Amino acid sequence: MTIVAAPLRPAHPPVARRFLAMLPGVAALGAVGYAGKIAEQSIAAYGRAHHLTLPNVEYVLWAIIFGLIVSNTVGVPAICEAGVDTYEFWLKSGIVLLGVRFLLGDVAKLGAVSLVCVVLELAVSIAVMTALGRAFDLPPKLTSLLAIGASICGVSAIIAAKGAIEADDEDASYAIAAILALGAISLFVFPLVGHALGMSDHAYGLWVGLAVDNTAEATAAGALYSEAAGRFAVLAKTTRNATIGFVVLGYALYWIRKGGAAGVANKPAFLWAKFPKFVLGFVAISTLATLGAFTTAESADIANLSRWAFLFTFAGIGLRTNLRTIARQGWRPLAVGVAGECAIALLTLVMIAGAAQRFLP
Amino acid sequence: MNNLSRDWMAVLAAALAVLLVKLGLLARIPW
Numbered sequence: 001m002t003i004v005a006a007p008l009r010p011a012h013p014p015v016a017r018r019f020l021a022m023l024p025g026v027a028a029l030g031a032v033g034y035a036g037k038i039a040e041q042s043i044a045a046y047g048r049a050h051h052l053t054l055p056n057v058e059y060v061l062w063a064i065i066f067g068l069i070v071s072n073t074v075g076v077p078a079i080c081e082a083g084v085d086t087y088e089f090w091l092k093s094g095i096v097l098l099g100v101r102f103l104l105g106d107v108a109k110l111g112a113v114s115l116v117c118v119v120l121e122l123a124v125s126i127a128v129m130t131a132l133g134r135a136f137d138l139p140p141k142l143t144s145l146l147a148i149g150a151s152i153c154g155v156s157a158i159i160a161a162k163g164a165i166e167a168d169d170e171d172a173s174y175a176i177a178a179i180l181a182l183g184a185i186s187l188f189v190f191p192l193v194g195h196a197l198g199m200s201d202h203a204y205g206l207w208v209g210l211a212v213d214n215t216a217e218a219t220a221a222g223a224l225y226s227e228a229a230g231r232f233a234v235l236a237k238t239t240r241n242a243t244i245g246f247v248v249l250g251y252a253l254y255w256i257r258k259g260g261a262a263g264v265a266n267k268p269a270f271l272w273a274k275f276p277k278f279v280l281g282f283v284a285i286s287t288l289a290t291l292g293a294f295t296t297a298e299s300a301d302i303a304n305l306s307r308w309a310f311l312f313t314f315a316g317i318g319l320r321t322n323l324r325t326i327a328r329q330g331w332r333p334l335a336v337g338v339a340g341e342c343a344i345a346l347l348t349l350v351m352i353a354g355a356a357q358r359f360l361p
Numbered sequence: 362m363n364n365l366s367r368d369w370m371a372v373l374a375a376a377l378a379v380l381l382v383k384l385g386l387l388a389r390i391p392w
Binding site for chain 2: 091095277302308
């Protein structure tokens with residue numbers, strides 16, 4: 001007879017204790033994000049008071065910079081880590097609430113344009129990253145992870161694919177570090193290029209949504225350009241995220257055929273498990289807005305709640321980016337990432353230029 | 362807490378916020 005000892009403690013702490021453990025970090029997100037908002041307002045007020053024409057640096061950038069300064073100097077205190085990790089929750093909540101600013105017709109029209117661009121972008125990204133991974137002699141599964149990260153949605157896609165293709169932890173952390181580093185760089189580069197080319201909010205938002213890998217960075221890079229561009233970046237990125245299940249399933253089947261991963265028993269269940277459920281929430285709110293469920297004042301309140309959720313997200317981008325950790329990962333995955341992302345950014349820009357002439361206002 | 366439940370938690374939190382706005386308990390949110 002086998003005697004199994006009962007666990008002394010539950011595997012997970014109670015919900016109330018987990019919730020309390022998040023409070024300090026959530027407060028830190030709020031403080032850093034709000035400091036960014038104050039910085040933007042103070043500089044604008046100073047410029048007005050002294051009749052100076054100062055560049056308008058959005059709170060988005062200040063929040064990220066303040067977060068980066070904290071995480072790369074004194075570091076995020078251990079007590080705040082659980083709360084800082086909630087930045088993704090704020091991002092997804094913000095995206096769902098942003099649905100109030102889209103009528104279903106816009107979602108269908110722009111979503112369809114986005115979807116065509118996404119399919120082209122997926123093919124280009126996977127081909128470019130695979131070719132570069134081979135040229136730089138990276139391990140095959142690391143190449144797969146980088147291709148998945150660059151083609152769909154960065155960190156979430158890499159985590160989803162890691163289990164499906166049974167990749168090493170080291171490969172996954174390499175790929176995540178490369179994608180995060182590139183996301184940080186894109187925050188500064190994309191708005192500069194967009195302004196230099198005089199891109200419209202629609203075209204720029206679509207470009208950022210297609211070319212920037214991580215959803216948080218894509219949202220931030222869009223918002224840095226303009227509020228409208230931020231909305232279109234979210235829509236394009238959300239369309240891209242919705243394809244995550246198909247690409248991960250494709251890679252899982254590829255590695256199963258090569259004998260490098262266990263089989264997928266139920267494909268529809270696999271696709272549903274990988275599907276980002278917040279996309280459904282976004283469509284639901286957009287449907288309600290289209291049906292006239294909200295008054296103008298209610299829509300404004302919901303949109304403002306979305307802005308506050310994004311403020312927490314942008315602070316989280318800075319607070320969880322550790323430049324030393326990224327530097328420790330070595331140069332080769334980063335070199336492949338930089339070369340690949342430059343190629344993808346350029347090709348998607350050409351795609352957007354074509355789409356802008358035909359479909360975008 | 363896996364990705365799936367995180368996604369649903371975000372949807373639920375957003376739905377709760379919308380409900381509070383509809384009930385008038387959350388109103389005139391500043392920005």
